[in-house]
Amino acid sequence: MAKSGNTMFAVLGVLTKGVYSGYDIKKHFSGSLHHFWSESYGQIYPALKELVAQGYAVEASTPNQTRGQKKYQITPEGMDHFREWLSAPIGALNYRDELLLKVFFATPQDREVIRGLFEHELGELTNAMEVYREQQRALITQKQSPEDLPMWMLTLNYGILSTEARLQWCKESIEWLNQQR
Known part of the structure; x- marks a missing residue:
């Protein structure tokens, strides 16, 4: 059974927008997403590994890819899994102030x-x-x-x-x- 943590869905959400490396994904979390969601490299890379293991993402080759830099893209199964999560009721808000x-x-x-x-x-x-x-x-x-x-x-x-x-x-x-x- 796949993990269902919000980190994995946050990373999948970014992958619905394109093909990205872990570094690129972190830039999304440091950009417009930082107002309401954050993830560290220490959360992103294990999530990517799990998403690939579950078949929700795959490593992708891109024309201008830097040597050694892995890029990832969402699979059709990953998109289905993401859409399932998107339509599920929201859990309790864990608010810290x-x-x-x-x-x-x-x-x-x-x-x-x-x-x-x-x-x-x-x-x-x-x-x-x-x-x-x-x-x-x-x-x-x-x-x-x-x-x-x-x-x-x-x-x-x-x-x-x-x-x-x-x-x-x-x-x-x-x-x-x-x-x-």
Whole structure:
């Protein structure tokens, strides 16, 4: 039975877009995917090995392939397996938030430290929002729209809305902490 971890499906998802090396796949995770999903080389290469062993991907030869660099492509069975996963219900969200963890365990004596963390987060979120808006403008103004554009826009919209909500939470938290002085 094939492993059904999300790492394997994330790698398969990248392979649905083309023929890639492990290095190329990592670039996808460091690029547009990094806003909501990350995988390390230590996760990608074992997943590729397992995908090949299960017949969901194969090593592929490409014209400009660097010597020693393996490239992979999804098989029809891999595409079927990916589509099966895509249509399956989503499991429980494993959410981890270090800021929320620190706020939860802070005491009233930590108020200034926590306020500083919120202010730092506010700056980070403001920068992230600028990146999202720029990506949104770039996607909207593309001369040729890729067929995946509607799904990319939905994903980007999630990033914008969740960042707006977290920005609001940070602002309200700073205001509340300021009133507690």
